[in-house]
Amino acid sequence: MTDTLDIALPKGRLGEKVIRLLGEAGLGAAGLSGESRRLVLESGDGSLRFFWVKPADVPIYVERGAADIGVAGRDVLLELGADVYELMDLGLGRCRMCVAGPEGALGRAGVLRVATKFPAIATRHFQGEGRAIDIIKLNGSIELAPILGLSDVIVDIVETGTTLRENELVVLEEILPISARLIANKAAFRFKHPRVEALTAALAGILGGEKPC
Numbered sequence: 001m002t003d004t005l006d007i008a009l010p011k012g013r014l015g016e017k018v019i020r021l022l023g024e025a026g027l028g029a030a031g032l033s034g035e036s037r038r039l040v041l042e043s044g045d046g047s048l049r050f051f052w053v054k055p056a057d058v059p060i061y062v063e064r065g066a067a068d069i070g071v072a073g074r075d076v077l078l079e080l081g082a083d084v085y086e087l088m089d090l091g092l093g094r095c096r097m098c099v100a101g102p103e104g105a106l107g108r109a110g111v112l113r114v115a116t117k118f119p120a121i122a123t124r125h126f127q128g129e130g131r132a133i134d135i136i137k138l139n140g141s142i143e144l145a146p147i148l149g150l151s152d153v154i155v156d157i158v159e160t161g162t163t164l165r166e167n168e169l170v171v172l173e174e175i176l177p178i179s180a181r182l183i184a185n186k187a188a189f190r191f192k193h194p195r196v197e198a199l200t201a202a203l204a205g206i207l208g209g210e211k212p213c
C-alpha cells in the first residue's frame with residue numbers, strides 16, 4: 001500500500017504510554033508491545049507500520065524520511081534541533097529539564113563543570129546566563145557525577161524527583177518543561193496529508209484538552 005504511514009516509536013517508559021494512547025484511539029496493531037523484540041509491526045489493514053527505536057533516534061528517522069511520523073520528547077527534539085514538524089503535544093512523559101546538584105553548587109566561583117546527556121540544551125542555558133562551563137557528556141546515571149566529584153552540577157530530566165532525593169541532590173534551576181510530541185517528516189506531511197490528518201484527528205479526539213503545537 002503506497003500510503004502506509006511509517007511511525008517511529010520510542011522504546012522504553014514513554015513507548016509504553018504511547019502504545020496505550022494509540023490503542024485508545026483505535027490505532028494500535030496486534031502484538032504492538034514494548035516487550036516484543038519484533039522491530040517492525042503492521043496494523044491489520046496495512047495502513048500503519050510501527051517500529052521501535054531508541055528515543056533519541058526518533059527525530060533522526062523522521063527528519064530523514066525513514067519514518068513519516070514519530071513520537072519524541074521535547075528534550076530530544078531541542079537537543080538535536082531536528083528539522084521536522086511538531087504536530088501535537090501528546091501530554092505524555094511530562095517532566096522538567098533542570099540544573100541540579102548539591103545545595104549551593106551554583107555559587108561556586110570559576111568554570112562550572114556540568115555533566116549531562118544534553119550538551120546543546122545545557123550550553124544554551126548557561127550561555128544565556130553568561131556563565132563559563134565545561135560540559136562533561138555522559139550517557140546515563142548522570143546523578144553520579146557530582147557525587148563522585150566528576151562535575152559540580154548536572155543538567156538532566158527530573159520527573160518524580162526521587163533520583164535526586166535519594167542521592168541528596170536538589171533542583172537548582174528549572175530550564176524547560178518537557179512532554180512528548182507527535183512529529184512529522186516535512187515531505188510526508190505534504191504528500192501523505194490526509195493520512196497524517198486522520199491520525200492526528202484520532203489522537204486529538206482522545207486527548208481532548210491537549211493543544212496542537
Ligand code: PRP
Nearest residue numbers: 140141142156157158159160161162163
Ligand atoms: C532519568 C533521568 C533521571 C531520572 C529522573 O533517567 O536521567 O536520572 O530518570 O526521574 P525521577 O525524577 O522520577 O527520579 P533514566 O531512568 O532514563 O536512566 P538513565 O540514568 O540511564 O538516564
